[in-house]
Amino acid sequence: MNLASLRIITADIKRLVQFLENTTNFRAIWYTEDFAEITMGSSTLAIGSTRTLSFFGEGVAQPASNKSVIIEFRVDNVDLEFERIKNFVHDIVQEPTTMPWGNRSLLFRDPDGNLINFFTPVTAEAIQKLK
Incomplete structure (x- = not known):
């Protein structure tokens, strides 16, 4: 699957x-x-x-009501992506931060409130995990 x-x-x-x-x-x-x-x-x-x-069918989904899913994108350099998007993304939740599991992460919301994470593995363990 x-x-x-x-x-x-x-x-x-x-x-x-x-x-x-x-x-x-x-x-x-x-x-x-x-x-x-x-x-x-x-x-x-x-x-x-x-x-x-x-x-x-009626009531199967409701727009702009996500409270449990984060849409994640692996990017080459999260800090460069932050510089690129910060002028048009108006809801930055977390500026680039290195997480305990070894990813550098940028968290923001789309216009419907969905959470989006751009991340870059930065530690040797995180990089190896995603190979």
């Missing part, structure tokens, strides 16, 4: 896709006006508008 994608449901898909394109430096592919995907290597971040929920 392989994790194929992570999907975010949003009430403002254009705003969220633009934010994610800017923060990841990857372009989305729009399949309909209500569904886009950003593919990075073997990972895909899917973004669907609330209108896509009608296919799954």
Whole structure:
């Protein structure tokens, strides 16, 4: 089994896709006006508008209500990424900090309040774990 994608449901898909394109430096592919995907290597971040929920049933998901998931991106240099995004990301939760498990981490929120973590392994153990 392989994790194929992570999907975010949003009430403002254009705003969220633009934010994610800017923060990841990857372009989305729009399949309909209500569904886009950003593919990075073997990972895909899917973004669907609330209108896509009608296919799954009422009440199955609610936009801007995530309180338990952090979307994580391994980056080459978290400090450089912070410098690149800090002028347009308005909700920085944690500036680059080296965590006890050996990753340097930058935590921020997207416009819907979802937590995003950019991280770079910096200790020998963290680097080895992700090889």
